[in-house]
Amino acid sequence: MHKERLLEIARTILSCPTAPFHEGAVRAAVVELLRPCRRVEVKQDDFGNLIAHYLGTDAESPARYALCAHMDHPAWVSPDGKNIASERVFLGGVPANYLEKNRGRTRDFGPFAMWDLPAFEERDGRIYSRACDDLIGCIVIVATLERLSEEGAPGSFYGLFTRAEEVGFAGAVGLARSGWLAQENVTVISLETSSERLPAKMGDGPIVRVGDKTSVFDHVVTAELMSAAERAGITVQRCLMSGGSCEATAFRLYGVRCGALCVALGNYHNCGPDERIESEYVSTGDVRGLTALCVELVRHPDGLPDPDEILRHRIEERLLQYQSYHDRDSGIPPNE
Ligand SMILES: [Zn+2]
Incomplete structure (x- = not known):
């Protein structure tokens, strides 16, 4: 996807004000962006999530993956x-000292208020916004759907835009408990922005996230993500990102097979240096890389060799090389 188009989608979605349980503007923007996309059907479920279904040109093959991102961001509600003028509570994980010190720096949007920060800025190879987490994930899904729709690619897949992740995965848990994903045998790939922590480095490429603060994800799915990156020649970082818990943990608890991808995030949940509330930021290159990786993954949904089988084969081949050493086992070495 061209950088300009990706930034256009980014500007449109990041301009939407959002808060937990107040995702209406994001939802409407996603619906609008996907309207011209052929082979994409969008519906809202009972929990306020948006489910986009890309029907591949071989429409009878079932969707293998669901790319997932949440539409909310920590805010006053x-x-x-x-x-909002009468009374407000803060929903989402921001330390009390930050809330106390920055209380007056907000902008009202009817029943909720966000920090009074720019919605979208692109400079020095970075995207700055009051709400990168997780509108960046939503942007990547829209871009992937648009790209496959333009190509008329064969693989079917879902894009899940979820509600109220910041208060305990409200939309994801509703959807997971419905049993639909497990029943359909869909693998969920959680797309997130995650606080930049070593060894992950912003600008070094998208991150194949092997786990989060609370759990680790399916290792076969992780291997599928790594091989998709290798196939497409995309540089990735393979890390456990422990800055927070993502929706893969929530889905996993209800028996859904999960993997995760993310990009490194600066000023996580708007917490800047010296207790200042600041814009979050991500590397534009990382976001482009993440989009390219998602396109590659869903474009070739099957025909992926079993990664465990490949690894087993490689280890056994290697063992054969050393067979003669094994055969020459000299027993207990003599004392000198
Ligand atoms: Zn998030």
């Missing part, structure tokens, strides 16, 4: 759903 009116507890009674009326105007």
Whole structure:
């Protein structure tokens, strides 16, 4: 995907104000962006998630993957759903000292308020926004759907845009408990922005996330992600990103097969240096890499060799090389 088009999608989605349980603007923007995409059907489920289905040109083959990202971001919300001016609570993980010190720096959007920061800026190879987490994930899914739709590619897949992740995976848990994903035998790939922590480095490529703060994901899915990257010549980092828990953990708890991808995030949940609330930021190159990797993954949904079989074969071949040493076993060495 051309950088300009990706940034256009980014600008459109990042301009939408959002908060947990107030994802209406993002939802509407995603629907609008996907409207011209042929072979893409979009519906809203009972939990407020948006489910986009790309029907590949071989429509009878079932979807193997669902790319997943959440539409909300930590924000101030009116507890009674009326105007934010009267009373507000903060939903999402931001330390109390940051909330206390920056209380006045907000912008109201009816029943909720976000930090008063720019919605979208692109400079020095980075995207800055009040809400990279996880609108960047939503942008990548839209770009992937658009790309496959343009190509008329064969593989079917789902794009899941979930609700209220920041308060305990509300949309993801609703969907997981419905049993639909497990029943369809769909593998969920959680797309996230995750606090930059060593050894991951911003700008060094998208991250194949082997796990998060609370659990590790399916190692075969992780291997599939690595081989997709290798096939397409995309440089990736393979890391456990422990800065937070992502939706793969939530889905996994309900028996859904999961893997995860992310890009490194600066100023996680808007927490900048010196207790200042700041824009979050990601590397534009990492986001492009993540999009290319998602396109590669869903474009070739089957025909992937079993990664465990390949590894077993490689180890056994190697063992054969050393067989003669084994045969010459000299027993207990003599004392000098
Ligand atoms: Zn997130």
